[in-house]
Structures are given as structure tokens and as C-alpha cells.
Amino acid sequence: MVVERITEIKNYLTKSKLKEANYVVNPYSGCPCKCLYCYASYMVNFTRHHETWGNFIDVKYTPKKINISKIRDKAVFFGNVTEPYNEFEEKYRASRKLLEQLSLSGAYISLFTKSDMVVQDLELLKTFEHLKVVMSICTLDENLKSKLELNTSSIASRIEALRELKKNGIKTVVFISPIFPFITDYQGIIEETRDFVDEYWFDQLVLRYNFKKPVLNFICENFPIYSEVYEKIYTEKSFDYFAELSQEIDSYCIDNGLNFKNFIK
Numbered sequence: 530m531v532v533e534r535i536t537e538i539k540n541y542l543t544k545s546k547l548k549e550a551n552y553v554v555n556p557y558s559g560c561p562c563k564c565l566y567c568y569a570s571y572m573v574n575f576t577r578h579h580e581t582w583g584n585f586i587d588v589k590y591t592p593k594k595i596n597i598s599k600i601r602d603k604a605v606f607f608g609n610v611t612e613p614y615n616e617f618e619e620k621y622r623a624s625r626k627l628l629e630q631l632s633l634s635g636a637y638i639s640l641f642t643k644s645d646m647v648v649q650d651l652e653l654l655k656t657f658e659h660l661k662v663v664m665s666i667c668t669l670d671e672n673l674k675s676k677l678e679l680n681t682s683s684i685a686s687r688i689e690a691l692r693e694l695k696k697n698g699i700k701t702v703v704f705i706s707p708i709f710p711f712i713t714d715y716q717g718i719i720e721e722t723r724d725f726v727d728e729y730w731f732d733q734l735v736l737r738y739n740f741k742k743p744v745l746n747f748i749c750e751n752f753p754i755y756s757e758v759y760e761k762i763y764t765e766k767s768f769d770y771f772a773e774l775s776q777e778i779d780s781y782c783i784d785n786g787l788n789f790k791n792f793i794k
């Protein structure tokens with residue numbers, strides 16, 4: 530069971546340490562999607578929860594309006610450490626309410642999601658001056674997706690959502706992330722989506738904190754042939770695989786005339 534709580538905060542806007550964003554906005558703290566590889570799970574340390582990551586959700590609230598004049602022309606990541614369209618969005622509409630405030634801000638918003646539920650706010654999204662919906666996909670294999678991400682939309686429905694967004698004039702990005710060495714077929718994802726996607730972003734699987742072991746165990750059980758090479762990458766810290774892949778991705782995108790951002794480093 531996921532523990533729900535409404536948490537009063539001081540401000541929705543947080544200054545970002547990321548190179549690509551000036552501010553981040555996360556309507557929720559916690560995330561019930563339960564991705565095995567969740568890079569955001571360290572956020573549990575900034576809460577007072579004794580529940581583990583994935584088993585609580587705090588709906589952030591403040592009566593103070595976002596100071597939108599502060600973010601005009603600034604890059605804002607929305608939902609970078611939670612899923613803004615998680616199962617509790619139906620009930621609380623926290624993402625919807627924040628997007629309503631941001632719609633006339635003139636900020637460059639990147640709305641991160643893994644959910645087809647984003648389409649329910651299509652009319653609102655159309656009112657933004659600069660907005661991209663960044664849909665994360667790490668595999669086309671629904672069976673593998675269900676094992677890696679317990680509570681996220683199917684890949685087919687994410688792809689359908691991208692098609693719908695694009696049809697309605699919304700800028701679409703597929704974030705091919707996290708790239709699982711030898712498993713994520715980035716070219717296959719591009720081929721499947723390029724008719725209705727404006728941009729591709731790429732990032733590698735990073736393993737740290739307490740999710741490193743479960744992911745390595747998962748690979749060992751499900752992809753034993755890659756077990757050794759994952760050990761090399763993630764235990765011996767060899768960067769050769771990703772260095773080569775990064776170059777390959779750059780060449781592939783340039784040769785195919787794709788707009789892209791490669792965050793592999």
C-alpha cells in the first residue's frame with residue numbers, strides 16, 4: 530500500500546543544479562511507479578518517511594502562487610524526480626494545477642513522463658508558448674518493461690500518446706533512458722516513433738545507491754549472458770562500452786538527420 534500525505538512546502542520552484550535546467554518543479558515527492566532502476570530513489574533521504582521509496586507519495590502544496598515572472602525564458606524541468614502522471618494524479622490533480630500556473634510563464638518547459646495520462650491535459654498543454662513532452666522509453670519489449678517498471682503505462686500507449694500530442698501541435702521528445710547495455714535497442718525505438726517525434730534524448734543506465742544490486746541481480750537472472758559485462762561496467766567502472774555507444778549514437782543521429790541530445794558521459 531502506498532502511504533498518501535499532503536505536505537505543505539515553501540515554494541514549488543527549486544533552483545536546479547542540472548546544466549540543462551534553471552529550475553525544477555516536482556508536484557509530488559515520492560513516486561509509486563516502482564522502476565527497478567529508479568535514479569530518484571535517493572530522494573527518500575530528504576523526506577521523513579520510514580516507508581521505502583515507491584511506498585509513499587507526498588502531494589506538495591502551498592497557497593503561494595509560483596512567481597512566473599522569475600522563470601520567463603528560463604529552462605524548467607517538470608517532473609524530473611517523480612512521475613507527474615502517476616496513479617494519484619487522477620485524485621489530486623497536483624500536476625494539472627501547477628501546469629495551469631505555468632502555462633503563461635514563457636518558460637521553456639520540459640515535461641517528463643512515462644504515462645499516456647499526459648494526453649488528458651492536451652488542451653492545457655496547447656496553451657504553452659514553449660513546451661516539450663519528454664516521454665521516457667528504455668525498451669519496446671512490453672514484457673521486459675513490466676519487469677523493470679511495475680506501475681507505468683505500456684510502451685504501446687506511450688507511443689500512441691506521442692502520436693496524439695504531435696497531431697495536436699505539441700513538441701515531442703523521446704528520452705531513450707536509461708540505456709541498458711546490450712539490451713536497449715535505441716535504433717528500434719527511433720524507427721518506431723520518428724514520424725511523430727521532434728527530438729531524441731539519450732542517457733545511460735547509472736547504477737548507484739541501493740538500486741545497484743537489485744539491477745545487477747535482475748540482469749543475472751534474466752540476461753545471464755550479459756552478467757559479466759555488466760560487472761565490468763558497473764563494478765570495475767569500465768567506460769569503454771558507453772564511450773563507443775555514445776559515438777555510435779551521435780553518428781546515427783547525424784546520418785539520419787535527427788535532432789538529439791546525448792547526455793551519456
Ligand code: SF4
Pocket residue numbers: 560561562563564566567568569570609610611612643678
Ligand atoms: S517514474 Fe521516474 S521517478 Fe518514478 S520510479 Fe520510475 S524512474 Fe523513479
